[in-house]
Amino acid sequence: MKKNFPNIFLIFALIGFFNIIYAEELTTINQSLKEDFKTTTTIEKKEFTLTDDQLEKLKNKVGSSIYSEYDKTIPIYLIKKDQQTIGYALEHTVKGKWGPIHYLLVVSPQGKILNIHILSYEEKRGQPIAKPRFISQFIAKSINNSIRLKKDIQGITGATISSRGITDGVRKLLTVFEEFRKL
Amino acid sequence: MNIVRLFFIFTLVLFLPHLGYSDELSDLKAQMQELKGSYETKIKELESKIDALSQAQEKQAVKTAENEKKIADSKINVDYVGRRHAPVGNGGLVVSQSSGFGNVSLGGYADLQYFDFNNGKSAFEQQRWVISVGAQPMERLRFNGEFELEDGGPNGGKDDGEASVEQAYMDYLISDLVNIRAGALLVPFGRYNLVHDSDIQELTDRPIVDRQIIPTTWTEAGAGVHGKINPVIGNYDKLEAGYELYVVNGLDTGFSDTGLRSARGSLKMDNNQNKAVIGRLNVSPFLGQEVGLSGYFGKYDTVGNDITGTALDWLSNLGPVKWSGEYAYFGVEQPNDGTEVPNFLQGGYTRLTYDFWFKELNNTFLGRSFENPKFALIGQVDWAAIADDSDADQGNNIEHRYTIGLNYRPVENFVWKLEYQWNHTKNETIERGNSHGIVTSVAMGF
Numbered sequence: 001m002k003k004n005f006p007n008i009f010l011i012f013a014l015i016g017f018f019n020i021i022y023a024e025e026l027t028t029i030n031q032s033l034k035e036d037f038k039t040t041t042t043i044e045k046k047e048f049t050l051t052d053d054q055l056e057k058l059k060n061k062v063g064s065s066i067y068s069e070y071d072k073t074i075p076i077y078l079i080k081k082d083q084q085t086i087g088y089a090l091e092h093t094v095k096g097k098w099g100p101i102h103y104l105l106v107v108s109p110q111g112k113i114l115n116i117h118i119l120s121y122e123e124k125r126g127q128p129i130a131k132p133r134f135i136s137q138f139i140a141k142s143i144n145n146s147i148r149l150k151k152d153i154q155g156i157t158g159a160t161i162s163s164r165g166i167t168d169g170v171r172k173l174l175t176v177f178e179e180f181r182k183l
Numbered sequence: 184m185n186i187v188r189l190f191f192i193f194t195l196v197l198f199l200p201h202l203g204y205s206d207e208l209s210d211l212k213a214q215m216q217e218l219k220g221s222y223e224t225k226i227k228e229l230e231s232k233i234d235a236l237s238q239a240q241e242k243q244a245v246k247t248a249e250n251e252k253k254i255a256d257s258k259i260n261v262d263y264v265g266r267r268h269a270p271v272g273n274g275g276l277v278v279s280q281s282s283g284f285g286n287v288s289l290g291g292y293a294d295l296q297y298f299d300f301n302n303g304k305s306a307f308e309q310q311r312w313v314i315s316v317g318a319q320p321m322e323r324l325r326f327n328g329e330f331e332l333e334d335g336g337p338n339g340g341k342d343d344g345e346a347s348v349e350q351a352y353m354d355y356l357i358s359d360l361v362n363i364r365a366g367a368l369l370v371p372f373g374r375y376n377l378v379h380d381s382d383i384q385e386l387t388d389r390p391i392v393d394r395q396i397i398p399t400t401w402t403e404a405g406a407g408v409h410g411k412i413n414p415v416i417g418n419y420d421k422l423e424a425g426y427e428l429y430v431v432n433g434l435d436t437g438f439s440d441t442g443l444r445s446a447r448g449s450l451k452m453d454n455n456q457n458k459a460v461i462g463r464l465n466v467s468p469f470l471g472q473e474v475g476l477s478g479y480f481g482k483y484d485t486v487g488n489d490i491t492g493t494a495l496d497w498l499s500n501l502g503p504v505k506w507s508g509e510y511a512y513f514g515v516e517q518p519n520d521g522t523e524v525p526n527f528l529q530g531g532y533t534r535l536t537y538d539f540w541f542k543e544l545n546n547t548f549l550g551r552s553f554e555n556p557k558f559a560l561i562g563q564v565d566w567a568a569i570a571d572d573s574d575a576d577q578g579n580n581i582e583h584r585y586t587i588g589l590n591y592r593p594v595e596n597f598v599w600k601l602e603y604q605w606n607h608t609k610n611e612t613i614e615r616g617n618s619h620g621i622v623t624s625v626a627m628g629f
Contacts, residue, residue, distance in 0.1 A: 098270045131413055133421035133470050150555075154470040154500065160595075161268045 029077065029091065029104055032117035036106050037079050037087055044078040048180050057179070062172050074176050085109055088180075090173045091119075094165035101129060101165055105173045111181065112142045116170065128156045129166055143174040266290055266382070266596040266628035272317015272327050273380075275596075275629050288317040291329075292596070292628035294381040300620030310334055311381055313349065325354040331400070348450065349400050358410070364429070365406035367450055371427040371463035372477045373397050373509045374496035382596045382628035385536055385559060386588050388604065391567040391614045392530030395442025396511045397494065403461070404450040405431030421469040426462065433459025433481035434490055440525040440572040440580055441613050443513065446483065457482040463494075471500035479513070488516040508533035523573045530567030536560070553593040561588040561602070567613050582606065582613040596628035 033043060050058065050072055058071065077089040090105045102120035107113055116138055118130035128134065137153050146152050147170055155163035259280060266275040274290020291314040299305040311333055318326040328351040334344030352366030369377055375393040378384070379400055393399045407429030414422055432453040437445035448459075459481025467473045479492035496509035510531035515524055537560045544550045563586040571579050588602030601623045606615040 097264075097268060131423070133413070133423060133467075136421065137470070151502075156470065158267070161264060 029089070029117075029119065032104050032115075032119070033077065033079055033087075033089055033106070035117075036115050037081075041079050041081045041086065044080060046076050046078065047073055048076050048176070049073045050176065050179065054179050058172060058175050061175050062168065071172060071176070074173070074180075076177075076180060087114060088177065090177060092169055092173055094169040096129065096162040096165050097159050098162075101162060101169075103166065103169070105170055107142075107174075107177060110142070111174065111177055112140055113138050113170070113174075115139065116166070128159045129162045134163070134166075138170055141170075143178055147171045147174075266292070269317060271319040271325050273315040273329070273628075274317060285321075286317075286319045288315070290315045290629050292380055292382045292626060294387075294624055294626035296387055296622065296624040298387075298620060298622045300615070300618045302616065302618040302620075304618070304620075308334065313380070323356040325356065327352055327354070347402075349402055360410040360412055362409055363406070364409055364427075366404070367402050368405055368407075368429055368431065370401040370403050370431070370461055371429070372401065372461055372479055372492060373463075373494040373511055374465075374473075374475050374498065374507075375399055375509055376401050380628065381624070381626035382598055385534070385561045385590055385598075385600070386563060386586060386602055387600050387622045387624040388584075388586070388602075388615075390509075390530075390532035390534075390563070390565040391582055391584055392509065392511055392532055392565060395444060395569070395613050396513065396528050396530040396567055397509075398442070398444040398447050401447055402450070403429070403431035403433065403448050403459075405429045405458075405461075407462075423467045424464065426464045428460070428462035430458045430460055431481075433457070433461075434479075434483050436484050436524075438483075438515075438524070438528070440569045440574065441611055442567075442569065443528060455482050455485045457487075473498045475509075477511075483515070484518065486518065486520075488518050490515050503538040505536040505538075506534070507536075525570040525572045528567075528569045530565070532563060532565030534561060534563040549591070549593070555595075556591070556593045559588075559590040559592070561590065562586070563588075569613065571610070577610040579609075580611040580613055581609040582615075583608075584615065597626075599623075599625045 030043070033041070055072065075091040077091070078085050079087040079089065087109065088107050090107070091102075092105065093100050093102045095101070100120070101118060104117040104119055105113065106115040106117070116135045134154075134156055138147070141147055141152075147167060149155050149160075149164050149167040153163070153167045155167075259278060261276070261278050263276050267273050269275060269277045269286070269288035269290075270279075271286055272288035272290070274288040276289045277286060278289075279286040291312065293312040294310055296308045296310055297306070298308070311331060313329050313331045316326075316328045316330075329349040330346070330351075331349045332339075332344065332346050334340070336344045336346045338344075348367045350367055350369045352364050352368050355363040357363065371377060373393070375390065376397055376399045379389065379393070381387075389399055407427065409425070409427040411423060411425035413420070414424065416422065432448035432450075434443065434446040434448060435454040437447070439445070448454075459479065461477070461479045461481075463475050463477040465473055465475040475494075475496040477492070477494040477496070479490070481490060482488060483490045490513055492511060492513040494509060494511040497507065499506045508531065510529075512529040513527065515526050515528070517524060517526055538557050539560070540550075540557045544556075550556050564584070565586075566581070566583045568579055568581045571577065583606070585605045586602050588600060590601070591599045601621070603619070603621055604615065605619045606617060608616045
């Protein structure tokens with residue numbers, strides 16, 4: 001026990017030294033959009049409610065098995081500079097391994113994905129979905145690209161539900177955005 | 184004329200009160216004043232009653248909201264989320280509180296195997312039934328356990344089975360970087376031992392290296408730390424690294440020149456009071472790619488002789504192709520009393536898997552009602568070499584195996600496997616000896 005004491009002390013000292021309590025920042029929508037659009041912009045919020053026809057189209061396009069109550073009304077943020085819309089952000093919620101994942105999909109006026117921000121922290125441990133190594137797979141994709149888990153998007157080991165939630169959610173939002181652009 | 188009329192009316196109005204009606208008007212005025220006063224008082228009373236009622240209503244609303252929250256928080260949800268998809272543990276059934284804590288998961292896996300070799304060995308084997316239980320009573324406290332019944336358990340059939348704890352550990356979570364774990368631990372030496380489950384693995388038989396060099400399922404009683412980080416190097420932010428580092432009872436003298444399986448430590452006591460240290464560092468440069476490096480150091484006997492191990496493992500996902508493998512080497516210090524033990528044990532395997540599916544099968548029984556069914560074609564080469572301990576005095580024992588297999592997975596955790604093996608042995612048999620034959624199995628996790 002005596003000769004093991006320095007080792008035990010070292011272990012606890014190391015634990016204390018590396019004890020970084022995970023700071024759970026809440027990324028707000030404004031912070032996220034400021035991060036993406038660094039120039040001075042105004043943000044206008046609209047609520048886009050899909051009609052029954054549009055919902056049917058969405059279900060047919062992405063598969064009815066992944067439709068959820070969160071799909072009917074999508075908050076859409078128009079990012080404007082000098083009266084011109086330079087980007088859009090769609091707010092959405094999907095099912096994750098540890099609870100609902102509330103996220104923001106940022107797209108260009110042409111519908112290309114610029115970024116994805118995970119807003120809320122129901123993802124309790126490590127937020128693997130929020131990590132750049134997962135999110136970066138979606139960047140520059142659009143409705144013209146196939147976005148399927150395990151085919152086009154690599155999932156996160158141990159977080160398949162969350163990976164699938166975000167992948168299916170992004171696919172749905174790109175279809176919603178196409179309908180929104182037609183207005 | 185009009186002016187006269189106006190003058191007359193004016194005079195009337197001016198002098199009428201003085202013609203005898205002034206008292207009645209005064210009375211009327213007084214009555215009206217009295218009524219006004221009375222109504223004002225009543226209105227004030229009503230206003231204060233309304234205020235009191237509003238306040239009471241607000242308090243009631245707050246109480247109702249609190250009660251509703253209590254009910255919601257105490258509401259228990261039961262949901263089947265799928266094997267290995269629960270927030271804690273490996274089981275697919277989750278019992279959870281609305282608050283998100285107090286989760287318990289339940290599940291497991293089972294398999295049935297059939298093998299038929301040219302050396303006359305042919306049998307059905309219900310080899311494994313594993314029960315998984317996980318619990319998370321608080322956000323930072325977790326339990327994960329697996330109990331295995333092999334070949335019917337110790338009292339099943341011909342009493343040739345066994346029952347054992349595969350893992351039963353508690354986590355005290357501190358941060359992503361450092362967490363404490365204690366219990367019966369799956370030893371992090373190589374990757375296979377950590378993901379050995381029948382429903383996950385592509386082939387029925389475990390690689391020779393993961394049977395006799397890394398004695399899967401290798402469980403040790405001990406404690407240590409684990410964690411992961413995402414270091415950013417310059418602009419590169421996709422890197423992830425994880426580690427596990429434990430102190431355990433360790434391997435004992437139960438090994439021979441045919442493998443390490445019998446040297447697995449006891450979950451009850453240590454043969455030599457000297458603890459072993461074991462750890463694995465895994466690095467993933469980006470999603471789908473992983474390399475692991477493992478180390479083991481400990482004394483195996485009561486006179487201080489060492490056994491030291493090193494392992495390298497890898498996993499690479501490239502679209503439908505997966506390349507995985509591992510290599511392990513143990514060096515064994517020779518006792519001075521003349522006892523001969525193998526001075527090294529080493530082995531490795533490499534496996535290629537190709538996933539595919541034919542859309543034409545979607546409406547057949549193979550594909551109908553399944554979301555993502557798939558086939559997999561597998562090719563594997565494995566080998567092991569163990570130094571002779573002079574029992575047979577024939578030289579080192581070496582075994583090779585070549586396997587080709589085909590799998591069908593209607594869903595992720597149900598698999599039917601079919602494979603053909605060719606085994607070649609030099610000197611003593613390590614696993615299958617010189618033999619070839621069919622091995623098939625079905626495995627299901629839930």
